[in-house]
Amino acid sequence: LNSEFFAKVSIGIGTAVDNIKDLARSYKEAQVAIEVGKVFDTEKNIISYENLGIGRLIYQLPTTLCEMFLQEVFKHGSLESLDRETLMTIQCFFENNLNVSETSRKLFVHRNTLVYRLEKIRKLTGLDLREFDHAITFKVALMVKRYLVAKPVKF
Template structure:
């Protein structure tokens, strides 16, 4: 998608800038260019420079300006020429391309949208509108699993879980802290709590047996409608919190199986203290 965005802007600049302009990615492959015959070609020397610098540099008669949202530049604009004018054009194009990509990512990134919905960062009235903009099926049944890392090694549990659920149009994985990973899983057909617990167990077992990472998993209830994903997330959170108190030996805790523990967890502290005081006072008589 970035290639099409960049090519569109470069094409519009073709008549304004009287020189060949284009964009290379971090492998130094030309992904957009005013000269279409150059698209797909590479330059390994440019790749070496991209890995080290953010500043303008010149190679083989072209001025390059790296840009990107990470510490290591992801792309570089190039403009034919080695003078100040070429450098100025390269800077302007780099700023323009960076901003248009950032805007596009924020507007059309479904994963970011789901994350904001789950964390209650989107107004209820905006959810349906945003879902329609993203061509997002808002009425599919989904469930939220909260995966909390208890102990880990150097392997990224986030990357492992992403690989377990590679369909980015149906399942969404994102982090909310150093130890908490959220999985929003699309549900099809008749699925009950036992099926969800088997899914959670398979995630925990994979992380444990293959990557020596121990996790606890909280499972919310299945919801239909993207608006209710935040509720399923809060239920998964509660499952883990209640599990720490009442089911300390369980790594997989489902909200639907909390039973009376869920009610006790919601009792005010003062009420619990009063109850305990009355029970022990009676027992001493």
């Protein structure tokens, strides 16, 4: 449908149900899957409620709580203070499971260059992305920021 009619079509899949009384819940889950998918899985056209992961939790948080979380995480500086190259570096670092050597290879930079960039991020944010707890906090903060920017309409 996307290529023939130049319209973006999204399909949400709720959990499988055994009886008619649970059908409404599954339908609601399918709607949520579409909305959460629009924020966190923009490349996917078919989104399953069961595969939404942490995005499903973030989607259910009040925006005021999300804003407070971002202020707490980035008390040393804002997320906006990070340039595009730095954000791309962070994304690649996460995609390579916090592996410095593999990330530097994928970015075509020397390992020391990547370490320098990670240190720069630590100075700006107070988070050392080489530490798992800091990395997960940063990853969740990025997802929360994406959610706040998108401000989806909730069903």
